[in-house]
Structure formats: C-alpha cells, structure tokens
Amino acid sequence: MNDLLIGIDIGGTKCAVVLGDKKPEVLERIEFPTAASPDETLEEIFLNVRNFLDGPDGKNVKCIGVSCGGPLNSRTGTILSPPNLPGWDNIEIVNRLKQRFGLPAAIQNDANACALAEWKWGAGKGSSNMIFLTFGTGLGAGLILDGRLYSGTNDMAGEAGHLRLENDGPVGYGKAGSFEGFCSGGGIALQAEELFGRTMSAREVCEAAAAGDAAALGILENSGRHLGMGLSILIDLLNPELIVIGSIFARCGQYLEPAAQAVIRDETLSAARDVCRLVPAALGEQIGDFACLSVALSCEEEVFDNQA
Structure with missing residues (x-):
C-alpha cells in the first residue's frame, strides 16, 4: 500500500x-x-x-x-x-x-494551502514562480516563489485583498476601494446591491451576465478591470510565470478576463508580462480536500528532507 x-x-x-x-x-x-x-x-x-x-x-x-x-x-x-x-x-x-x-x-x-495544491497537482504543476488568488468570498493570495511556498516573516505574505486600488469603492478587508472590495464574491454582491437595489450573490450576477444582462456584464467588467490593476502590481513586483485564479474566476472568467488583460497590457512592464500566463484553477470543487492533503504532503517532504 x-x-x-x-x-x-x-x-x-x-x-x-x-x-x-x-x-x-x-x-x-x-x-x-x-x-x-x-x-x-x-x-x-x-x-x-x-x-x-x-x-x-x-x-x-x-x-x-x-x-x-x-x-x-x-x-x-x-x-x-x-x-x-x-x-x-x-x-x-x-x-x-x-x-x-x-x-x-x-x-x-487556506490561500497558501490552495496554492500548494494547485502547484503540486493542478494548473500550476511544473512552475517555479506562481501566484494563486482565491477570488471567493474574499480575496487572498498564496505565493510559490523559487519553487517554495513563501509566507513571509509571520505568515502575512499574500494579503493581496488589502491593497487599495481606488480612493473609494466597495468595502473589502475593512477598506473601501480595496482589491478585495472589487474582486471577491462579497465585493461583487455589494456592487450588485447598489446597482439593482436588492441583494444578489456573485453567482446570480454571473448567471445574469450569461443571460446577457447589460448591468451584470458591467459589474463583472468593472471587477475585471480592477483585477487587472491588482495583477499588474503583482506581476511587476514578483515576476511570476503563472497566476492561477480560483472560485469565481474559474466559473465565469470569460466576463472578467478581457478587461483584466487590457489593463495588464497597459500597466505592466512588457518583460514581466510576456513571461506570465493567467489561468483558472484546475482542481474545481475538490480544492478544499486537495489543499489540506497538500499541506500534509509538504509536511512529509520536510520531515524527509530533515532526516536525509
């Protein structure tokens, strides 16, 4: 066995x-x-x-x-x-x-664990420098740099949702105009409530966009534009070869990516942009299971390295 x-x-x-x-x-x-x-x-x-x-x-x-x-x-x-x-x-x-x-x-x-899972078994397999973005209820990042998980001095690396992209805007991570405010399920729902005057989930906004609703498409285009702003910062700062985005992006990236890519083309250094790909997460609804198993696998590999 x-x-x-x-x-x-x-x-x-x-x-x-x-x-x-x-x-x-x-x-x-x-x-x-x-x-x-x-x-x-x-x-x-x-x-x-x-x-x-x-x-x-x-x-x-x-x-x-x-x-x-x-x-x-x-x-x-x-x-x-x-x-x-x-x-x-x-x-x-x-x-x-x-x-x-x-x-x-x-x-x-959870962001670091998902990054490990996508790196070991999913869309990031074989990469050395990868960023994973959750893009779920909130927005967080897991960083694989030079073939290792990078968590910072005290596990605060990757708190990308706290980056301010605008002086004002939907609140995410306790900050108006933050990356999370524009690019998360909660942030998209806030924008939808303001526009439609009723509570809507991000999933409902995506479904409305798929049905051709112009207002829903506008919300996702705005989210995509701010996604591009946040990613441009990460691309220029960390020079990844791959950015893997989960949850909402994996389900309805076709409404987010065009605006994001347009901003990335305008904002990033071409040498960094040209070597970086943007892809949806590959592990689907099982990513939570694979994430905790990837932490166990990393633990086993560390134990083995220490014994060698």
Missing part, C-alpha cells in the same frame, strides 16, 4: 477530515458542521482522525495537514482568532495533533 495522508479542512460553517494519497486521490472523507465551541469541533476532528488511523490503511498514514482561515502561525502551528471562527483564540492544533497521534503535522492558511 502506498503512503497515505490525512487532511483536515476547518471552515466557519463546516469541517472535513480526508484520507488520501499522493496522486492525489481522496479515499475517504467525513464532513460535519463546525460546532459552537473549538473544543467540540476539535474532538470531532480528532475522533475522525482516530477512526482513519484505526482503519485497515491507518498504518500507512505518514503526516497530517490542516487548512484553516487565517490569521495563524504556521511555524508554531497555532490558530490565531480567525474572524470566521469565533472563540478560536491561540489554538495550538498542530501540537495537539502530534501529541495525540504521534505523527508529524502542519498547518497553512
């Missing part, structure tokens, strides 16, 4: 514990609602990890990886009060996993 990995995906409303291999293939998966308290949720997580380890393939599990919304400290393995997880204050989840199960464990924020 090949080496196996356990991944843990912790979200604000639901969690998943996944048993998988390095292909990657998900062999078993348990999903459950995130409980009101961290202790309840952690006990449910630990119970499912134990069930996988006690199963017929448990002896082949080499590492445990955790993907969770930030802020967190990947070096100490601590979850630091994420806004979508009230009460999760200074939770030393990696140490608790190591002590309980005697296996190496690691944690990354």
Whole structure:
C-alpha cells in the first residue's frame, strides 16, 4: 500500500477530515458542521482522525495537514482568532495533533494551502514562480516563489485583498476601494446591491451576465478591470510565470478576463508580462480536500528532507 495522508479542512460553517494519497486521490472523507465551541469541533476532528488511523490503511498514514482561515502561525502551528471562527483564540492544533497521534503535522492558511495544491497537482504543476488568488468570498493570495511556498516573516505574505486600488469603492478587508472590495464574491454582491437595489450573490450576477444582462456584464467588467490593476502590481513586483485564479474566476472568467488583460497590457512592464500566463484553477470543487492533503504532503517532504 502506498503512503497515505490525512487532511483536515476547518471552515466557519463546516469541517472535513480526508484520507488520501499522493496522486492525489481522496479515499475517504467525513464532513460535519463546525460546532459552537473549538473544543467540540476539535474532538470531532480528532475522533475522525482516530477512526482513519484505526482503519485497515491507518498504518500507512505518514503526516497530517490542516487548512484553516487565517490569521495563524504556521511555524508554531497555532490558530490565531480567525474572524470566521469565533472563540478560536491561540489554538495550538498542530501540537495537539502530534501529541495525540504521534505523527508529524502542519498547518497553512487556506490561500497558501490552495496554492500548494494547485502547484503540486493542478494548473500550476511544473512552475517555479506562481501566484494563486482565491477570488471567493474574499480575496487572498498564496505565493510559490523559487519553487517554495513563501509566507513571509509571520505568515502575512499574500494579503493581496488589502491593497487599495481606488480612493473609494466597495468595502473589502475593512477598506473601501480595496482589491478585495472589487474582486471577491462579497465585493461583487455589494456592487450588485447598489446597482439593482436588492441583494444578489456573485453567482446570480454571473448567471445574469450569461443571460446577457447589460448591468451584470458591467459589474463583472468593472471587477475585471480592477483585477487587472491588482495583477499588474503583482506581476511587476514578483515576476511570476503563472497566476492561477480560483472560485469565481474559474466559473465565469470569460466576463472578467478581457478587461483584466487590457489593463495588464497597459500597466505592466512588457518583460514581466510576456513571461506570465493567467489561468483558472484546475482542481474545481475538490480544492478544499486537495489543499489540506497538500499541506500534509509538504509536511512529509520536510520531515524527509530533515532526516536525509
């Protein structure tokens, strides 16, 4: 039997514990609602990890990886009060996993974990310098630089959503006119509510655009233009060969990319622009599972390197 990995995906409303291999293939998966308290949720997580380890393939599990919304400290393995997880204050989840199960464990924020997954198995496979943008409910970036995940001094690298693109505009990441305000599900919904006078999700805006609604197409063109502004900064600053964009862009990029590319052509240095491709994420709806498994795989590779 090949080496196996356990991944843990912790979200604000639901969690998943996944048993998988390095292909990657998900062999078993348990999903459950995130409980009101961290202790309840952690006990449910630990119970499912134990069930996988006690199963017929448990002896082949080499590492445990955790993907969770930030802020967190990947070096100490601590979850630091994420806004979508009230009460999760200074939770030393990696140490608790190591002590309980005697296996190496690691944690990354969800953007970094998704970047690792797309780099190892998805659209970024084979690249050395790649940026992954979430473009989901919010906007965050995971950075692969010179063939390694780059997280900065204290895991704050990649907070691209906080960049200000305009003096005013939809609020994202607590800042009016931010990259996240223009390029996220929440930001698109805010623009739609202002224009249509009613609550609309980003998915509904994309559906309206697909039906030819001029106002919806205008919202997405505006989002695409600001996407190009944000990407131009990243291209000139980091000189990536590949930018992989997930979620909303992967579903309706045809309404976003033309405006984005027009801005990129005008704003970036040609030498950096010419070597950079913009592509949708490839791992689809399973990216959450693959993300936490990729953290486990990176943990195993680090352990192996340290033993070599």
